[in-house]
Amino acid sequence: MTLLEVSQLSITTEDGSLLVDDVSFTIDRGQTLGLVGESGSGKSLSCRSVLGIVPDALTVTARRRFFDGIDLNRATRAQWRAIRGPRIGAVFQDPGSHLNPSIPVGRQLAEVHRVKRGLSRRDARAAAVSGLGDLGLVAPERVARALPHELSGGMLQRVLLAIAIAESPELLIADEPTTALDVTVQAEVLDVLADLRATTGLAILFVSHDLPVVVQVCDSIHVMRHGRIIESGDSSTVLSAPAHEYTRALVRAHAEYGLDRVLTREAAHA
Numbered sequence: 699m700t701l702l703e704v705s706q707l708s709i710t711t712e713d714g715s716l717l718v719d720d721v722s723f724t725i726d727r728g729q730t731l732g733l734v735g736e737s738g739s740g741k742s743l744s745c746r747s748v749l750g751i752v753p754d755a756l757t758v759t760a761r762r763r764f765f766d767g768i769d770l771n772r773a774t775r776a777q778w779r780a781i782r783g784p785r786i787g788a789v790f791q792d793p794g795s796h797l798n799p800s801i802p803v804g805r806q807l808a809e810v811h812r813v814k815r816g817l818s819r820r821d822a823r824a825a826a827v828s829g830l831g832d833l834g835l836v837a838p839e840r841v842a843r844a845l846p847h848e849l850s851g852g853m854l855q856r857v858l859l860a861i862a863i864a865e866s867p868e869l870l871i872a873d874e875p876t877t878a879l880d881v882t883v884q885a886e887v888l889d890v891l892a893d894l895r896a897t898t899g900l901a902i903l904f905v906s907h908d909l910p911v912v913v914q915v916c917d918s919i920h921v922m923r924h925g926r927i928i929e930s931g932d933s934s935t936v937l938s939a940p941a942h943e944y945t946r947a948l949v950r951a952h953a954e955y956g957l958d959r960v961l962t963r964e965a966a967h968a
Contacts, residue, residue: 701727701869701901702748705762709743709925712755718743719925727868730895730902732916732933734909734948740925741905745871748903749788750778766868783814787862791874793854797846803857804830804842810864829860833890852883856890863894870894873905888915909952913937921945 702725709718718740725731733741746752747763750773763770765781773781790796798806804826811829812822823842830838833856846854855875862870872891876884888911894900906912912919913933921929921942929942940946 699727700724701729701766702903703762703764704744704748704760707744707747707758707760707763709740709747709752710757710759712757717756717925718747721920721922721925721927723920723927723930725869725901725903727901728895728899729918730904730916732904732906732912732919733922734906734912734919735922736907736948739922741922742873744922745788745873745903745905748869749782749786749871751782783867784865785867786869786871787865787867788871788873789855789858789862789875791877793851793858793875794846796858797854799846802843802845803849803854804844807842807857807861807864810861814865825864826860829864830857833860834886850883851879852886855879855883855887859887859890859894863898863900866898867900869901869903871903871905874907875904876911877906877908884911891915909937909948921948 707721808822808826811825919933
C-alpha cells in the first residue's frame with residue numbers, strides 16, 4: 699500500500715533556477731527507497747519537501763504530494779505539526795548539530811516523550827532510557843546522563859534515531875545518516891535501521907551518495923543528477939547493470955570501496 703506519493707516535484711529559486719526538476723517517486727509501507735547522487739543533485743531538498751521544511755526563499759510545486767491520503771500541497775500548519783514528527787521522523791548527517799550541547803541526551807529524548815506523547819516526567823525518562831537500550835546502546839542509563847560531546851558519532855546518531863522514532867512514525871527520512879561515521883559504526887547504524895524496519899514496518903527514504911551503503915539498505919533507488927532523476931529501479935539491478943553513463947561513473951568511482959563484493963553478497967541472500 700502506497701504511503702508517500704510525490705509526482706512532478708519542482709523546487710525553484712527566486713530567480714527561477716530549477717534546483718529540483720520534475721521528480722516523482724512513491725514509497726510503500728515497509729519499503730526503503732534510496733535517493734542517490736552527488737552533493738547538489740537535489741536529494742536533500744526533495745526530502746525536505748516531504749517534511750515541509752524547504753527554505754522560504756524557494757518555491758515548491760508538485761502535481762501530487764500525498765502522505766497517507768493527506769494532500770501536502772494544501773496542508774495547514776496544524777496538519778504539518780500532526781505529520782512532522784508523529785508520522786514522519788527524520789535523521790540527518792552530523793547528529794551532534796541537532797542536539798542541545800548543554801542538556802543530557804536522555805533529557806532531550808524524554809522531553810519528546812513528555813511533550814509529544816503526554817507522559818509524566820518519570821514515565822518519559824523511563825521511556826527515554828528504554829528507547830536508547832532498544833537501539834543497542836550499552837548501559838543506556840549512563841548514556842542518558844551524558845552530554846552530546848561525551849558520546850561518539852555512532853552513539854549520537856542512535857540518540858537522534860531514538861528521538862526520530864519516539865512517536866512511532868510510519869516513515870523515516872534518513873538524510874546521509876552514516877556519512878560522518880567510520881565503517882564499524884556505520885554498520886551498527888545500518889543494522890539498527892534494518893531492525894526497525896523488520897520489527898515496526900517502518901518505511902524509509904534513505905539519502906546517500908555511498909553506493910555500498912545504499913545497496914545494503916534499499917529495495918529500490920532513484921539516481922539523481924542536476925535536480926532530475928536519471929535512472930531508477932531495483933537497487934542491486936541498477937548498480938550491477940547501470941543503464942545511464944552517470945550511474946556507471948558512480949559505480950566505477952565506488953568500485954575501490956568494495957561495491958562489487960556487496961552486490962555479490964546481496965545477490966547470494968536474495
